[in-house]
Amino acid sequence: GESVGLHLPTLSVQEGDNSIINCAYSNSASDYFIWYKQESGKGPQFIIDIRSNMDKRQGQRVTVLLNKTVKHLSLQIAATQPGDSAVYFCAENSGGSNYKLTFGKGTLLTVNP
Amino acid sequence: DVKVTQSSRYLVKRTGEKVFLECVQDMDHENMFWYRQDPGLGLRLIYFSYDVKMKEKGDIPEGYSVSREKKERFSLILESASTNQTSMYLCASLKGLNTGELFFGEGSRLTVL
Numbered sequence: 001g002e003s004v005g006l007h008l009p010t011l012s013v014q015e016g017d018n019s020i021i022n023c024a025y026s027n028s029a030s031d032y033f034i035w036y037k038q039e040s041g042k043g044p045q046f047i048i049d050i051r052s053n054m055d056k057r058q059g060q061r062v063t064v065l066l067n068k069t070v071k072h073l074s075l076q077i078a079a080t081q082p083g084d085s086a087v088y089f090c091a092e093n094s095g096g097s098n099y100k101l102t103f104g105k106g107t108l109l110t111v112n113p
Numbered sequence: 114d115v116k117v118t119q120s121s122r123y124l125v126k127r128t129g130e131k132v133f134l135e136c137v138q139d140m141d142h143e144n145m146f147w148y149r150q151d152p153g154l155g156l157r158l159i160y161f162s163y164d165v166k167m168k169e170k171g172d173i174p175e176g177y178s179v180s181r182e183k184k185e186r187f188s189l190i191l192e193s194a195s196t197n198q199t200s201m202y203l204c205a206s207l208k209g210l211n212t213g214e215l216f217f218g219e220g221s222r223l224t225v226l
Contacts, residue, residue: 008153034213043117043203043217044156089155091213099144099210103156 008087010108019077021107023090028071030092034101035064035075039086047075047088077109085111116140119204119218126225132191134221136204144207145187146171146215147179149200156203162187163210194225 013019025033031052036044050057050064050073057064063076073090087108091101120135138145146161148171158171162181176198180188187206191198201222205215 032213036215041219043205043219044215045217046214049213093213097210099146099161099207099213099215100158101213101215105153105155 008106008108010110012110012112013080015080015082015111015113017080019075019080019084019109019111021075021077021088021109023073023075023104023107025071025073025090025092025094025104027092027094027102028068030094030102032093033064033066033073034091035062035073036089036091036103037084037086038089038106044089080109080111082111082113085109117204117206117216117218119202119221121221122219124221124223126194126223128193128195128225130194130225132194132223132225134189134191134202134204134223136187136189136218137185138187138204138206138216139185140206140208140216141184142206142208142216143184144210145181146205146207147177147187147189148203148205149173150203150220151200159189159202191223194223196225199223199225 034049035047038044048059061078065074087106089106090104094102117138147159148156150156160179162168178190201220203220204218
C-alpha cells in the first residue's frame, strides 16, 4: 500500500486480475480525495475522486473506497489491462481547499501479460 | 482534445543561470499550478495562480517566481538555478476551485549542472 512518507511501493498483477491499490492518508480533516494515474513519460491524469460524505464511488472499471475511521483509501481496478501499468497517486485536500492537494508518493502497478 | 503544453521537455542548465519554464493551456481555465516531482517526495506545489497577474505561494516557493500575464500562460522562473533544483516540473490547470481535477502537462525535466 501507499502512505505519505514511504518509498514507492510496487504491485504486480496478471492481466485480467483485479488490482487493489491502497493509500493511508494522514489528515483527519481532509474531506476530498483523488486518485491520479501517471504513465511513464507523461503527466498525472485524473482517474476518480470521492468526498468524505461517501464510502464508495464507481467509475469505468475503477472503484474508490473510503474508510474514514482508519483514514484509508483504496482504488480497485477491475480486469486489469497492460495499459493500466503506471504509477498511481492518491491525494487529499489536507490544505483545506479542494485544489490544495497533498499527494502520496505513489504505487507502481505492473501488469503482466 | 484539451491540453496543457509545456514548451520544453528536457533542459540542461548551469548553476546560476536564469531558467524559464513555460506552460500554456487551451481550456480557458482560471487556475494554473506549478509542481515539482522528485523520487521519494511525490508532487509538491511550488506556486499557483487563480487569475491573471494573481499568484499564491505553494509549499516550496523558495528559489522560484512565477508570471501570469495572460490567462492561458503560466511561467515558472528560476532566478539563479542551483543543483538542488534538478527535478521534473509539472504544470497543471484547473477549471474551478471546488474540484481537484487537475489537468497536467507532460513535464519538463530540468538538470542543473
